[in-house]
Amino acid sequence: MSPETRRHLLHDVWLQVPFLVWLILLWMLLWNQFTVLSLVSGLVVAVFVTRVFRLPTIELSGRINVWYTASFIVKFLFAVLRGAIAVTIQVFDFRHQPGAAIMAVPLKYADDLIMTHVSVTSSLIPGSLVVETDRDRGILYLHVIGVRSRADVDKQREGVLRWERRIVRALGSPAQYRALKEDERAGGVR
Numbered sequence: 001m002s003p004e005t006r007r008h009l010l011h012d013v014w015l016q017v018p019f020l021v022w023l024i025l026l027w028m029l030l031w032n033q034f035t036v037l038s039l040v041s042g043l044v045v046a047v048f049v050t051r052v053f054r055l056p057t058i059e060l061s062g063r064i065n066v067w068y069t070a071s072f073i074v075k076f077l078f079a080v081l082r083g084a085i086a087v088t089i090q091v092f093d094f095r096h097q098p099g100a101a102i103m104a105v106p107l108k109y110a111d112d113l114i115m116t117h118v119s120v121t122s123s124l125i126p127g128s129l130v131v132e133t134d135r136d137r138g139i140l141y142l143h144v145i146g147v148r149s150r151a152d153v154d155k156q157r158e159g160v161l162r163w164e165r166r167i168v169r170a171l172g173s174p175a176q177y178r179a180l181k182e183d184e185r186a187g188g189v190r
Helices: 003-031 036-052 066-092 112-124 150-171 174-186
Strands: 100-106 128-134 139-145
Touching (some): 112 139
């Protein structure tokens, strides 16, 4: 094995370490046991899962902005609460049927990791659910309730794009963050 191949293989292994740790922790939480046996069995399961169900390696940006991450979490929790209240009101308002729509949201800064974060965030907020993703073109397709007009759809789309910008500020790569800042300076983004 050449030194270049060995270095590339070692680099791939180090990229997988955070995911292995996460899978081991998830395993231990599932069994509600934090013992050496559950750690070892979790390691075996994590290695098995990552080898059998091989996914493309996702490189983390290595950039976490603590302030924007905390801000994201607070705004997300309020959005979940607000969404739950809105859906509850729509369910118990027998005078009107809540409108629904399937809408496309083309993401601007999305790579696989950002697209996944935006998808999960959008799906966890009550009232919307990601039903399809177009990875190649960076488009999310969402089913949303509580829309009655084109303006409501545009408002929902802008909400998803706002979540994308928040995620890029918190976790995006330096290149994504610079692109967002340039768009903000140009006046097209808030």
